[in-house]
Amino acid sequence: GSVPNNMDAFWMPFTANRQFKKAPRLFVGAKDMHYTTDDGRQVLDGTAGLWCVNAGHCRPEIVQAVQAQVAAMDYAPAFQMGHPGAFELAAQLAALLPTGMDKVFFTNSGSESVDTALKVALAYHRARGEGTRTRFIGRERGYHGVGFGGISVGGIVTNRKFFGPMLAGVDHLPHTHDKARQAFTKGQPEWGAHLADELERIVTLHDASTIAAVIVEPVAGSTGVLLPPKGYLEKLRAICDRHGILLIFDEVITGFGRLGAPFATDYFGVVPDIITAAKGLTNATVPMGAVFFKNHIYDAFMTGPENAIELFHGYTYSGHPLATAAGLATLKIYKEEGLLTRGAELASYWQEAAHSLRGLPHVIDVRNLGLIAGIELEPIAGKPTARAFDAFLRAFEKGLLIRTTGDIIALSPPLIIEKSHIDQIFGTLAEVLRDLP
């Protein structure tokens, strides 16, 4: 592509900046499954942007809804007043969620959703006279955005280490991935329950009366598509229940159909107290996040005992009219086209295609669920991430956009994907892997 001469002012996230400058890639258009580059090439979007464009790019219904809204009313605050779109979108989301989880709070991003969930969890216990519950438990290799709350409960060293003291009182469950993989090969399919016992140890160590919430991604996305071992989420739920600890699922990636069900809570049949969401909520057309709460959490503030407290939290753009318009149009598409369960219909085709990469050079693991997959490559000794980044560049040259995290290739295409696109994704990847040094 043509290299623009004004690339110096825009500060991209750190390492991404260096990688971009090695091989600038500019998108100027997008439609359904494809991006158009500045030199007019079509690139198949194997990642739905950043795991977010679930209904495909530039859907006319969403574009028109946003255009109509911006012409009619650009902005309305959601403090003491409102606008119909915010109420309507919240009601439609509540109808999608598990029974008894009917309260929706709007944010502008996944990071803000995580901050909101953590703050409300603390205030909930305080409102119920259990203000000693201030500790959080996250997970190694968990990604919960880049706010101070999110990096504190998150488990990625590079995202934390330069930023001084984190939120106080956070412990991390060991990541389950490698142990679970070993366990599977040893034929212990219920091993997940044993791994979750680590939570019991932390609870005992600190005393349950000091712990506010546990937060996990049901499937860890950004750190390489790490699937929960069997029984793991169930056991976390049981331990939280036993000790009055809230369970938060961060569904910023898994929400809105990624696993072949509306949410991971539906897929796994484990219902948390709080769900954080963003990305697919508006098909990424307008930034928006949301947090979903079980009714008893809302009730603790609004109808609870006399010691209920005033909770102040909210954003200028909570429930922004353009975002709610995009959200309503997006949900309509999801419903009419059955996209929230399309991943289930395509799951076995997707799985077979993904696993066709097993045995190719450098591939050490393939993981998948619904319409998400992680292809783990053997790192080059002393040069972590180099091999996967090379694969990324080569795939891009061949007209395929993939995402890499460490030496893991992550795939999460728009849910409108057809089988021919699946063939193209894994066919291209196979070529790339055969050519990789």
Ligand code: PMP
């Ligand atoms: N939580 C999870 C699970 C995520 O995957 C992400 C983003 N990839 C976030 C939170 C943060 O979302 P955002 O980048 O919109 O702040």
